[in-house]
Amino acid sequence: MTHDALDAAAHALAGARRVAVLTGAGISAESGLRTFRGAGTPDLPPDMQALWKEFDPQTLATPEAFGANPDLVTRWYDWRRIGCLAAEPNAGHLALAELERRLASRGGELSLLTQNVDRLHQRAGSTGVVELHGTIMVWRCTRCGVETEPPAQPMAEFPPRSPCCAGRGSLLRPAVVWFGESLPAAAVLAAARAAETCDVFLSIGTSSVVYPAAAFILQAAANGAKTIEINPEPTPLSGRVDWSIRAKAGDALPRIMEKLANPG
Ligand code: BV8
Numbered sequence: 055m056t057h058d059a060l061d062a063a064a065h066a067l068a069g070a071r072r073v074a075v076l077t078g079a080g081i082s083a084e085s086g087l088r089t090f091r092g093a094g095t096p097d098l099p100p101d102m103q104a105l106w107k108e109f110d111p112q113t114l115a116t117p118e119a120f121g122a123n124p125d126l127v128t129r130w131y132d133w134r135r136i137g138c139l140a141a142e143p144n145a146g147h148l149a150l151a152e153l154e155r156r157l158a159s160r161g162g163e164l165s166l167l168t169q170n171v172d173r174l175h176q177r178a179g180s181t182g183v184v185e186l187h188g189t190i191m192v193w194r195c196t197r198c199g200v201e202t203e204p205p206a207q208p209m210a211e212f213p214p215r216s217p218c219c220a221g222r223g224s225l226l227r228p229a230v231v232w233f234g235e236s237l238p239a240a241a242v243l244a245a246a247r248a249a250e251t252c253d254v255f256l257s258i259g260t261s262s263v264v265y266p267a268a269a270f271i272l273q274a275a276a277n278g279a280k281t282i283e284i285n286p287e288p289t290p291l292s293g294r295v296d297w298s299i300r301a302k303a304g305d306a307l308p309r310i311m312e313k314l315a316n317p318g
Contacts, residue, residue, distance in 0.1 A: 059297045060306065064313035066254050066280040066296075067153070071162040074252035075150060076245075076270055077303075078169045080259025080285060084144040084304040085174055087137060091261050116233045124213035124225055131228045132209045135190045138171075139206050143178035146258070146303030149311045151179035156314065165248035167241075169260060169267050171230050184244045186237055186267050188230040197224035237266065249273035254280045259303050262289040271295065 067073060079089040090111050113119055120127045154164040166183045168175055171190040175183045194201045195216035202217065204226075214226040231237050248270070249255065255274035262268040262283075271291060275281045281295040284306045292298040299306050 059299045060309050060313065062297050063256075063282045063299065063306075064310050064317075066282065067310065068314055068317060070157075070253040070280075072165075072248075072252045073153070073157060073162070073254045073256065074165045074167065074245075074248040074270070074274060074279070075153075075256045075258060076167045076169070076260060076267065077150075077175070077258045078260025078262075078264075078267075080261075081146045081303045082141065082144075082170055082172055082174055083259065084146060084302060085141040085172075087141050087172060087174075089259075089261075091263070112233060115230070117235060120227055120232070124227075128209070128213040128225075128227070131190060131230075132204075132212070132214075135204070135228070136206075136208055138173065138190055141172065141174060143174045144304050146307045147174050147178035147180070149303075149307035150175065150258075152311055153307075153314075154180055156311075165244065165252065167245045167248060167267070167270065169264065171228075184241050184248075186231070186241050186245060188228070188238070190228050190230055192229040193226040194229045195219055195224055196227050197222055201229055202226070242266065245270050246273065249279075250277050252277075252279045254282065256282050256284065257291070257295070258284045258307070260285070260289070261287075262291040 083089050114127055114130050150166060154166070157164050166175055166180050167186055168183055169187050171187055173189055173191050192201050192203050195218050197216065197219040200218045216224045216226045250273065252274055255271050257271045268291065271281055272294065275294065283289065283292055283295045283298045284301060284303055286300055286302055288298070
């Protein structure tokens, strides 16, 4: 982790009034949650081992997969939901919540845009989080769209019938955005506004291959914002940002916050 990149990032943030942040699965990796494209997965319950070996998450996160095999897809999502509930926010999540408070204390603002569905940012104290890809903590009736938050325990049946329209054979699905589905219009609007008005755009823990989320940092750069990426691995956008910091979020963000608190 190069000190000059960390110093440059801290310096850019020190002078910023509006900061936009995009996070991806990598910021939750240090909380023990699997990334979509990263290596390695947490230990699976024995009865689940066989189920996931031959499946690629990207093929399960689609309406077609749900239509073809609602039992498999809802089991996978409920397994992930329970994992997210058991996880704790890590130093990276907490540093972003602290950055939001620090900016607010001097009349600034932080727009936190996340691709993650685990709600760890909210549990870390971040507010106004824009969930670009929805959340795994809320499930929706496939017939009438009514949303419910299932209790913090594994679902009783798979696929889960919706309580409101069970008589009509309707199922519950996770309120996430699957591949091929449009992002919530309000979320896209909020993200575009943040990209257009921010002084600094931080991209953290994302492989920058999923669109339209990956495009917001380019929009910010086009609007004259300073752009910073934090990722242990390079991404397709590493060469297009002002500083690409090769580090884990849980290492780099607390260091940046330390430099903000003790300038000079
Ligand atoms: C849409 C939710 C309109 C569910 C997910 C151009 C424009 C528009 C669309 C497209 C386009 N080109 C292609 C498309 C289609 C598609 C797309 O982008 N495909 C890609 C794969 C080519 N986009 C869509 O379908 C979107 N819809 O645009 O609607 C439309 C409608 C019809 C037809 C066409 C368009 C919807 C996209 C949302 C899909 N839903 N998830 C769920 O979670 O199950 S996406 C999924 O990928 C997750 O949300 C995930 O967050 C997201 C992105 O992945 P990352 O977060 O970046 O995670 P990843 O594992 O990839 O990377 C982790 C990174 O962290 C790594 O780089 C690693 O090095 C790093 N890391 C690891 N440890 C750490 C770390 N970093 C920091 N610290 C660490 N400790």
